[in-house]
Each structure stands twice: as C-alpha cells, then as structure tokens.
Amino acid sequence: xxxxxxxxxxxxxxxxxxxxxxxxxxxxxxxxxxxxxxxxxxxxxxxxxxxxxxxxxxxxxxxxxxxxxxxxxxxxxxxxxxxxxxxxxxxxxxxxxxxxxxxxxxxxxxxxxxxxxxxxxxxxxxxxxxxxxxxxxxxxxxxxxxxxxxxxxxxxxxxxxxxxxxxxxxxxxxxxxxxxxxxxxxxxxxxxxxxxxxxxxxxxxxxxxxxxxxxxxxxxxxxxxxxxxxxxxxxxxxxxxxxxxxxxxxxxxxxxxxxxxxxxxxxxxxxxxxxxxxxxxxxxxxxxxxxxxxxxxxxxxxxxxxxxxxxxxxxxxxxxxxxxxxxxxxxxxxxxxxxxxxxxxxxxxxxxxxxxxxxxxxxxxxxxxxxxxxxxxxxxxxxxxxxxxxxxxxxxxxxxxxxxxxxxxxxxxxxxxxxxxxxxxxxxxxxxxxxxxxxxxxxxxxxxxxxxxxxxxxxxxxxxxxxxxxxxxxxxxxxxxxxxxxxxxxxxxxxxxxxxxxxxxxxxxxxxxxxxxxxxxxxxxxxxxxxxxxxxxxxxxxxxxxxxxxxxxxxxxxxxxxxxxxxxxxxxxxxxxxxxxxxxxxxxxxxxxxxxxxxxxxxxxxxxxxxxxxxxxxxxxxxxxxxxxxxxxxxxx
Numbered sequence: 001x002x003x004x005x006x007x008x009x010x011x012x013x014x015x016x017x018x019x020x021x022x023x024x025x026x027x028x029x030x031x032x033x034x035x036x037x038x039x040x041x042x043x044x045x046x047x048x049x050x051x052x053x054x055x056x057x058x059x060x061x062x063x064x065x066x067x068x069x070x071x072x073x074x075x076x077x078x079x080x081x082x083x084x085x086x087x088x089x090x091x092x093x094x095x096x097x098x099x100x101x102x103x104x105x106x107x108x109x110x111x112x113x114x115x116x117x118x119x120x121x122x123x124x125x126x127x128x129x130x131x132x133x134x135x136x137x138x139x140x141x142x143x144x145x146x147x148x149x150x151x152x153x154x155x156x157x158x159x160x161x162x163x164x165x166x167x168x169x170x171x172x173x174x175x176x177x178x179x180x181x182x183x184x185x186x187x188x189x190x191x192x193x194x195x196x197x198x199x200x201x202x203x204x205x206x207x208x209x210x211x212x213x214x215x216x217x218x219x220x221x222x223x224x225x226x227x228x229x230x231x232x233x234x235x236x237x238x239x240x241x242x243x244x245x246x247x248x249x250x251x252x253x254x255x256x257x258x259x260x261x262x263x264x265x266x267x268x269x270x271x272x273x274x275x276x277x278x279x280x281x282x283x284x285x286x287x288x289x290x291x292x293x294x295x296x297x298x299x300x301x302x303x304x305x306x307x308x309x310x311x312x313x314x315x316x317x318x319x320x321x322x323x324x325x326x327x328x329x330x331x332x333x334x335x336x337x338x339x340x341x342x343x344x345x346x347x348x349x350x351x352x353x354x355x356x357x358x359x360x361x362x363x364x365x366x367x368x369x370x371x372x373x374x375x376x377x378x379x380x381x382x383x384x385x386x387x388x389x390x391x392x393x394x395x396x397x398x399x400x401x402x403x404x405x406x407x408x409x410x411x412x413x414x415x416x417x418x419x420x421x422x423x424x425x426x427x428x429x430x431x432x433x434x435x436x437x438x439x440x441x442x443x444x445x446x447x448x449x450x451x452x453x454x455x456x457x458x459x460x461x462x463x464x465x466x467x468x469x470x471x472x473x474x475x476x477x478x479x480x481x482x483x484x485x486x487x488x489x490x491x492x493x494x495x496x497x498x499x500x501x502x503x504x505x506x507x508x509x510x511x512x513x514x515x516x517x518x519x520x521x522x523x524x525x526x527x528x529x530x531x532x533x534x535x536x537x538x539x540x541x542x543x544x545x546x547x548x549x550x551x552x553x554x555x556x557x558x559x560x561x562x563x564x565x566x567x568x569x570x571x572x573x574x575x576x577x578x579x580x581x582x583x584x585x586x587x588x589x590x591x592x593x594x595x596x597x598x599x600x601x602x603x604x605x606x607x608x609x610x611x612x613x614x615x616x617x618x619x620x621x622x623x624x625x626x627x628x629x630x631x632x633x634x635x636x637x
Contacts, residue, residue, distance in 0.1 A: 001254070001256055001416050001607070001609045001618075001620055002416065003256070003408070003416070003607060003620055003621075003622050004410060005109065005111075005410050005411055005622060006410040006411045006412055007109070007111045007411050008022070008111070008411065011628075012097075012110055012111060012114045012627065012628045013093075013094075013114060013118075015111050015114070015115070016114070016115040016118055016119075019411070020454060023454060023455070023457070023458040023461075024457070024458050024461035024462055025457060025458075025461060026457045026460055026461050028055075028056055029056075031055055031056030031057050031457075032056050032057075032058065033058075034057055034058065034220045034221075034460050034465075035057070035058040035059070035060065035218070035219040035220055036052055036057050036058070036059050036060075036219055036220065036221050036222075036223065036456060037059075037060050037061075037062070037203065037204055037217055037219040037221070037222045037223065038052075038059060038060070038061045038062070038223045038225060039062050039063075039191045039204065039222070039223065039224050039225065039226055039246055040062070040063060040071070040223075040224065040225035040226040040227065040246075040423075040424075040426070041061055041062075041063040041065070041068035041071050041171075041174070041185075041225075042068075042071035042072060042073035042167065042225060042227060042424065042444065043071075043073040043163070043166060043167055043170055043424065043441060043444035043445055043448060044225035044423035044424030044425075044426075044443075044444040044445070044447050044448040045061065045063070045068075045071070045223070045225030045226075045423065045424070045448065046061075046068055046071070046167065046170035046171055046173070046174045046448065047170045047173070047444070047445050047447075047448025047449045048223055048225060048423055048447070048448035048449075048452045048453065049061040049174055049177070049183050049448075050170060050173035050174040050176070050177050050183070051173075051448065051449050051452075051453045052452070052453050052456065053177035053180070053182035053183045054173075054177065054182075055453055055457075056182075057182070057456075058182065059177070059182060059183045059184070060183075060184050060186060060217055060219065061174070061183055061184070061185050061186065062186045062189045062190075062191060062204075062206060062217075063185075063186070063187055063188075063189070064187075064188060064189065064190045064209060064241060064554075065187060065188070065241070066187055066188055067187060068167075068171050068174060068185070068187075069167065069168065069171050071167060072227055072238060072239045072241075072242055073163045073164075073166070073167045073441070073444065074163050074164040074167050075163060075237070075238075075239065075282065076162055076163025076164075076166075076440060076441055077160040077161065077162060077163065077282065077283075077284035077286065077377065078147065078155065078157060078160065078162060078284035078285050078286035078287075078437060078438055079145065079147065079155035079156055079157035079162050079286060079437075079438040079441075080123070080124075080127075080155065080156050080157070080162060080166065080438055080441040080442050080445070081096065081120060081147070081150075081154050081155055081156075081436070081438040081439050081442045082096075082120035082121060082123060082124045082154060082156060082442065083095065083096040083117055083120050083121060083154055084120075084121060084124060084142075084144075084154070084156075085152075085154075086141055086142060086144060087144050087152070087153045087154075089152045089153060090152055091152040091153075091154050093114075093117045093118055093120075093121070094117075095152065096117040096120060096154065097113055097114045097116075097117040097628075097629075098629055099149055099150050099436065100113045100116070100117065100430070100431070100436060100439065101113050101432070101626075101629045102149075102629070102632075102634055103149040103329055103431075103432075103434055103435070103436040104404070104431050104432020104433055104434050104435070104436075104581060105331075105432055105433040105434055105580040105581035105595065105597060105634055106432065106580075106597065106599070106603070106624075106626065106629070106631055106632075106634070107259070107262070107432035107433040107580055107581060107603075107605070107624065108429070108430060108431060108432030108624075109429060109430075109605070109622075109624060110624075110625070110626060110627065110628055110629065111411060112411065112429045112430050113430055114628070115446075115451070116430050116439075116442065116443060116446050119446040119450045119451070120442055120446070122449075122450060123442060123445045123446060123449065123450075124142070124156055126445070126449055127166060127169050127445070128142070130169035130170075130172065130173065131169065131172075132158065132165050132166055132168075132169045133158050133165055134156050134157065134158055134165075135156075135157055135158060135159065142156055143156075143157070144156060144157075145157060145286055145289050145373075146289055146327055147285055147286065147327065147436065147437035147438045148285055148288065148324075148327045148328060148329045148330055148333065148436060148437045149324070149327070149328070149329040149330075149436040149437070149636070150327070150436065151323070151324065154438075155286070155437075155438040157286065159373070159374070159375065159376055159377075160284050160286065160374060160375075160376045160377040160380075161376060162441065163441060166441055166445065170445070170448070186206070188208065188209040188210050189206040189207070189208055189209065189215075190206060190207050190209055190245070190554065191204045191205070191206050191224075191226070191245070191246045191249070192205055192206060192207050192214075192245070192249065192482045192557065193205045193249045193253070193478045193481065193482055194222065194249055194250045194253045194255075194417070194420065194478075195216065195218075195474050195475055195478050196253055196254070196417065196474065197468055197472060197474050199254075199417075199418060200417070200418045200419040200463070200465070201221065201222040201250075201417050201418065201419035201420035202218055202219065202220075202222075202419065202465075202468050202472075202474070203216060203217050203218040203219055203222065203468070203470065203475060204216075204217055204222060205217075205475070205478045205479050205482050207482070207486075207554075209549065209551075209554060210549055211547065211548065211549070212545070212546050212547040212548050212549070212550065213547075214479050214482055214483055216470040216475040216476075216478070216479055217470065218468050218469050218470050218472070218475070220419070220460055220465040221419045221420075221421060221456050221459060221460065221465075222419060222420050222421070223421045223422070223423055223452060223456070224246050224247055224250060224407070224420065224421070224422045224423070224426050225422075225423040225424050225426060225444075225447075225448070226245075226246040226247060226426045227242055227424065227425045227426060228242065228402055228403035228406070228425040228426070229242075229243070229244035229247075229260075229403050229405075229562075229565065230242070230263060230264075230400040230401060230402065230403055231243060231244075231506075231562070232244065232505070232506070232509055232562045232565060232566055232569065233263075233400040233506045233509050233510050233514065234502050234503050234505065234506020234507070234509075234510075235272065235277065235278075235279060235280050235399065235400070235506060235510070236279065236280060236399060236400035236401065237266060237269055237279070237280050237281070237282040237399055237400065237401045238279070238400075238401075239279070240278060240279055243558040243561065243562070244558070244561050244562060244565045245557065245558050245561045246426070247406060247407050247422070247426050248561045248564065248565050249561070250407060250415070250417065250420060251407065251608075251610050252610050253417065254416065254417050254609075254610070255407050255408070255415040255416055255417045255420055255422075256407065256408040256415065256416040256607040256608060256609060256620065257405070257406070257407060257408065257568060257607070257608045257610075258405060258406065258407065258408035258428035258605045258606065258607045258608075258622075259404060259405040259406075259428050259433075259572065259605055259606055260405040260565070260568050260569040260572045260608070261405065261513065261517075261569055261570075261572040261573035261576060261583050262403070262404035262405040262428075262431075262432070262433050262434075262581065262582055262583055263400060263402075263403050263404070263405065263569075263582055263583075264330060264331065264400075264401050264402040264403065264404060264434060264435055264582045265330070265331065265334040265398040265399065265400060265401065265514070265515050265582060266282060266285070266330055266334070266398060266399055266400075266401035266402070267285075267330055267333035267334040267337055267396070267398050268282070268283045268284070268285055268287060268288065268333075268356060268396045269281060269282050269283060269396060269397060269398065269399035269401070270283060270381065270384055270385065270394075270395070270396065270397075271348060271350065271352050271353040271395055271396065271397040272350075272352070272397075273350075280399040280400075281380070281384055282399075282401065283356070283377060283381060283394060283396055284374075284377055285330070285437040285438075286373075286374070286437075287356060287374060287377065287394070288326045288327055288333075288356070289326075289327070289373075290358060290361035290365070290370060290373070290374075291326065291356040291357060291358050291361065291393075291394070292315055292318070292326055292356075292357050292358075292360060292361075293315065293316070293317050293326050293333070293337075293354055293355065293356055293357075293396075294313045294314055294315045294316065294354070294355050294357060295313075295314055295316065295340045295341075295345040295346065295347060295354050295355065296308055296312060296313065296314070296345055296347070297312045297313065297314045297345075298312065298345070299343060299344035299345055300344055301345070304392075305347070305355055305357070305392060305393050306392070314340075314345070316336055316340060317333060317336060320336060320637070321636045321637050322637065323636060323637055324636040328636050329434060329436060329636065330401075330434065330435070330436075330437060330582075331433075331434045331581050331582045331584070331595075332594075332636060333398075334398035334515060335515065335516075335584060335593070337354050337396075337397060337398055338398060338515050338516070339593065340354055341353070341354070341397070346397075347395060348395045352397055353395040353396060353397045354395070354396060354397065355393035355394070355395060355396075356393060356394040356395075356396045357393035357394075358370060358389065358390070358393070358394075359393070362390065367390055370390070371390075378390065381394055398515060400510075400514070402425065402431075402435050402440060403425060404428065404431045404432065404433060404434065404435055404581075404582065405428050405569075405572075406422065406425065406426050406427045406428040407420075407422045407426060407427055407428065408427075408428055408605065408607045408622070409421070409422050409427045409428065409429050412451075412455035412458060412459065413427060413429070413447060413451055413452055413455055414455070414459060415427075416607075418459075418463070419459065419463070419465075421452060421455070421456060421459075423444070423447035423448055423451075423452055424440075424443060424444040424447055424448070425440060425443075425444070427447075428605065430443050431443070432580075432581060433580040433581025433582055433583055434581030434582050483546070485557065485560075486546045486553060486557070487546065488537075489540070489542045489553060489556045489557065489560070490542050490544075490545065490546060490553065492537065492538070492539070492540050492541070492542065493541060494538065494539035494540050494541045495539055495541060496535075496539050496540055496541060497540075497541060497552075498540055498541075498542065498552060498555045498556045498559050499555070501532065501535070501536045501540060501559055501563075502555070502559045502562065504532060505529070505532060505559070505562060505563060505566060508525060508528055508529065508532070508566075509525070509566055509569070509570075511525075512524055512525035512570070513525055513566075513569060513570050513573050515584065516584050516585075516586050517573050517583065517584060517585050517586070518585065518586045518587060519574065519577075519585075519587065522570050522573050522574040523574065525566075525570045526567065526570050526571065526574070529563065529566050529567045529570065530567065530614060532563065533563040533564070533567075536559070536560065536563055537560075540556060542556045564613055567614075568608055568617055571608070571616070571617055572606055572608065573585075575606060575619065576602055576606060577598065577601070577602070578596065578597050578598035578601070578602045579595035579596050579597065580595055580597045580602070581595065583595075594634075595634070597633075597634075599631055603623065603624050603626075603631070604621040604622055604623045604624055605621070605622040605624065606619055606620075606621065607619070607620040607621065607622060608620070
C-alpha cells in the first residue's frame with residue numbers, strides 16, 4: 001500500500017490556489033463522455049453529484065433512503081462554521097485553521113485543514129444563493145453564534161435545523177440536474193461491494209432494497225459519501241440505517257482505513273431511558289451558548305434542581321475552563337460529564353446525566369428570545385422527556401456521535417485505490433482526533449461543491465480511463481460474492497436476532513473502546529469480538545428471502561461488517577498508546593485529568609491494510625508535519 005498524500009509545495013495559504021492551477025482539466029465537451037458514480041446523497045454526496053453534473057459529467061447517484069431529503073445530514077442541528085468575521089470579533093481564515101488543528105489535538109493534516117478554512121467563505125455565499133434561510137440579525141445581516149473550541153462567533157445557523165436546510169439547498173441543486181438528465185438518482189439501493197479492474201475503481205454492485213435485485217454499475221470514477229460508523233456502538237445519535245458497509249467493503253478491496261479509533265462522543269444528548277432503546281437523541285451544541293452545565297456539589301443529591309441553592313451547584317466547565325466555559329470542546333466536555341457521574345453526582349432517575357440549565361439566560365434575555373433561538377430543540381426535548389426545559393433544566397449526557405476516522409485519502413480526496421474518492425464523514429482528512437462543532441457540515445459541502453469536482457477531473461485527465469461496462473467479468477465475480485453472502489446469512493436459521501448481536505457488540509464497544517480506553521480493556525475486546533462474530537455466523541436468524549424486501553437481511557449484512565470493523569477499531573486504539581482528542585487512554589492523562597499526547601511516537605495517521613478476517617491488520621503511517629501551527633499541549637483554561 002502506497003501512501004502519497006500529494007500535498008502541494010509552498011506556504012500553506014497558497015497550496016490550494018497553486019494546486020488548482022496545476023491540476024489537469026477535462027475539456028467541457030469531453031466531460032459528457034465520462035461517468036461518475038456517487039454513493040450517498042447527504043450534503044457531500046448531493047453537492048458532489050449536482051456540481052459534477054453542472055460541469056457536464058454523467059452522474060449516477062445512489063442512496064438507501066427513499067429520497068435524498070432523508071439523508072442523515074438533516075440531523076445536524078446547530079450550524080455551519082465559516083470565517084466570514086461578520087461580527088468583527090477577530091475571526092479570520094487563519095484563526096479557523098488554527099482552532100481546527102488545535103481542536104483536533106494536532107492529529108490532522110495541516111494542508112487539508114487550511115483549504116477547508118479557505119473554502120468556508122465560499123460555502124456560505126453558495127448556500128445563501130440557493131435560498132438557505134440562515135438566521136439574520138435585525139438589520140438583515142446573517143447572524144452568528146459560538147460553538148465549542150472557539151472564542152469567536154463564526155457559526156451560521158437556521159434555528160436548530162441547519163443540516164436540514166442546507167440539505168434542502170443541495171437537494172434542489174441535485175434535482176435540477178436529475179430533471180436535466182445529467183444525474184440518474186437511484187433511491188432504495190445499497191452499495192454492497194466495489195469493483196476493481198486493473199487495480200482501479202470502475203464500479204459498484206448494489207442491492208435494490210425493494211425487490212432484492214443484485215445489479216452492477218460501471219463508471220470512470222467512484223465517490224463514497226456514505227457517512228460515519230458510530231452505530232458500531234449500537235446506541236448513538238446516528239440514524240438507525242447509518243453503517244460502515246460501503247467503506248468497509250472498499251477497505252476489503254484495498255482502500256486503507258485511517259484512524260478508526262478516532263470517534264467523537266457528543267456531550268449534549270438526552271440520556272438513555274431504558275434497556276431497549278434503539279438510538280439516542282442529540283441536543284445541539286448550540287444550546288451551550290445560553291445554557292449552563294452543572295451538577296450538585298454533594299454526592300447523591302437527589303433534590304429537584306430548583307431546590308438546590310446556587311452555592312451547592314458545581315458549574316464544572318466554567319470552573320475548569322474559565323476562558324471557554326460551557327463552550328469547551330466536545331471531547332473535554334464529555335469526559336468531565338462522565339467524571340461527575342462517576343463521582344456519584346449525576347442527576348435524573350438513573351443518575352446518568354448532568355443539567356443544562358437556561359434559568360439565567362431566560363432571566364437575562366427573556367423566554368421569547370430563547371424560544372426564537374432554540375424553540376424547535378426545546379419542543380423536541382419536551383416531546384421526548386415530558387419535561388418543560390423552559391421551567392426545569394435539561395438533562396444531558398455524552399453519546400457516540402461523529403467519527404473522525406475513515407478511509408485514508410490524499411489531498412485530492414482519493415483513497416489508496418486509484419479512482420475511488422471519499423468525501424465528508426466517510427474520509428479521515430480534516431478533523432484529527434476531535435471534530436469541533438459545526439465543522440461537519442462545512443467539510444461535507446467543501447468536499448462536494450468545491451474540491452471533488454476539480455480533483456476528479458484531474459484524475460480523469462491524467463488516467464484517461466478506457467471504456468468499461470458491466471459485461472466485464474469482474475462485475476460478475478463481485479455479484480457472485482454478494483449473492484453468496486446473502487445466501488449464507490439466510491441459511492444459518494439460528495436462534496438469535498440480528499438486533500440482539502448488534503446490541504451485544506455495541507455494549508462491548510462502549511465498555512472497552514468508548515469514552516475511556518485501556519490496554520487491558522482493549523485486549524479483552526479483541527478476545528471477545530471474534531467470539532461474538534463466530535456466534536453470529538453460527539446462530540443468527542435472518543427470516544425471509546433474498547429476492548424481496550427484507551430489512552432483516554439488510555441489517556444482518558451491516559452488522560456482519562460491524563463485527564469485522566470493530567476488531568480493527570480496537571487494534572487501532574490499542575496501538576495508539578497515547579491520549580489525544582476523543583481517544584482517551586487512561587494510562588496517559590495529566591494530573592488534571594487531561595489527555596497527554598505522545599508527539600514523538602504518534603504524530604502520524606495510522607493507516608490500516610486489510611489482511612483477512614480474523615488476521616492482524618497491517619499498519620502504515622502518514623507522518624504529520626506542522627509548519628504553520630506549533631505543536632503544543634492543548635489548553636482551554
């Protein structure tokens with residue numbers, strides 16, 4: 001496996017402009033001769049499909065939802081970052097770049113992060129032109145608010161529906177191209193494998209989720225924009241359909257998987273309410289602008305919050321991090337919440353939670369102002385919990401959310417498999433060991449609107465792909481493998497449901513590879529995961545057949561992939577013998593309970609090569625160099 005990051009030469013603030021000039025172009029008339037497959041229709045996938053079609057490429061876009069509007073990007077609530085400095089509070093491209101590198105605990109590639117900060121300026125203009133209804137101030141200017149890890153207001157938002165509104169903008173651009181015939185939209189299709197010809201990605205094999213048909217699709221390049229893998233924990237903020245299958249099957253075909261242990265725990269989620277809950281609900285990080293997080297000072301204090309006087313409340317984030325307060329980064333805020341609960345100071349019926357209190361902001365600003373900013377989030381909380389957050393504090397607790405790891409990509413967003421490009425959360429490139437809030441939407445749209453349409457052109461111009469269609473034997477071989485797996489799953493006829501295995505895997509991963517990790521725990525997980533995987537293939541029960549609608553078969557294939565991927569995730573966490581960002585090894589913390597990095601041994605991306613199910617994966621390294629940002633102990637005090 002060759003790791004060539006293809007980072008352009010020159011100062012970091014000139015790399016992207018220089019690279020755009022040096023890239024080869026495809027003649028506008030010739031673009032019509034080239035086909036691109038895009039898997040996923042969220043922000044990254046829809047933006048990439050629409051933009052490439054506008055440029056002239058022939059695009060096939062696939063999603064397993066019944067409409068691109070149901071992509072998981074709609075779940076993003078709080079906002080999207082951009083260094084516009086509309087508030088004149090000292091923001092700049094350089095500050096957004098620095099905050100992102102620091103927020104990722106110095107485990108991201110500088111060149112990619114600076115490009116992201118530069119492009120953030122264009123994203124807002126693009127979305128406004130599409131009619132995205134960003135919040136505005138009284139005078140008509142676009143409004144901003146703050147998010148964790150920043151001391152400036154750079155987050156643009158549409159109440160608590162930012163992801164949905166941005167997706168509708170991308171969806172309209174996509175549907176325009178569908179109508180023109182330049183994009184063919186394939187809904188209710190799931191990618192089950194990648195097809196390689198002469199070592200290059202030349203197509204995919206899908207299953208039609210409505211009738212079970214296995215089909216092949218050929219192209220000159222393939223884009224995976226399939227999101228993250230937090231559902232390896234079973235309970236997460238992700239939609240139930242989110243999975244690792246597309247990128248895992250690509251990994252099995254040779255695509256390097258980078259930093260799989262870098263997962264993010266979001267600090268503001270509604271706590272679990274029972275053993276049979278199927279997912280967790282996110283409460284936007286934007287709420288930390290006006291809400292104050294606290295727990296009782298005394299252990300085991302079960303009094304109602306209104307009966308606990310101010311002197312007996314511990315606003316622990318404000319105490320630990322006076323410079324950032326309640327807007328400390330997600331990984332830090334999550335660990336401090338867990339620490340308070342572990343000390344016996346948790347709140348709520350289960351004792352697993354902390355308060356997010358709006359009493360002071362309502363008193364200062366008035367209920368109407370808070371309702372204008374967060375009304376739909378407050379309504380959602382009330383509907384789920386039966387509690388009125390205008391009158392009593394919200395109860396929140398950390399939960400698995402975003403994944404910073406993903407398929408390794410170079411500066412052009414191409415994986416180690418030539419022709420296979422990866423966008424958005426499915427790649428590893430921009431966030432290091434911790435993603436700052438409101439940066440996911442920024443990356444998805446930057447990749448889709450402004451990067452991939454150029455870099456794929458460069459790939460096509462340089463490679464000049466030969467004509468290939470689905471009659472090539474490679475497609476028949478992959479189709480056969482896909483059918484064989486489905487038949488194997490259906491033939492087991494065991495005694496346990498797919499959900500039962502998924503829940504057990506999730507509990508195991510949360511216990512040993514969740515908010516805190518240790519060598520002992522990870523070795524335990526690496527012993528138990530293969531045992532659980534063997535039980536799955538011996539005792540899972542998948543009812544129904546393959547040639548029909550069968551959601552149990554869909555789920556079984558995804559859980560089978562999670563059972564393989566989970567082992568890689570634990571290998572990576574065990575190998576990375578340091579603490580950084582969301583990867584917290586209990587053996588490596590400061591006296592104040594903060595993460596202790598080991599820059600001498602681990603200032604690199606760990607890129608794993610597949611060596612077979614049950615075999616130890618092979619590690620490759622991409623060294624990270626820091627020329628514009630000085631390596632330093634991350635501090636938010």
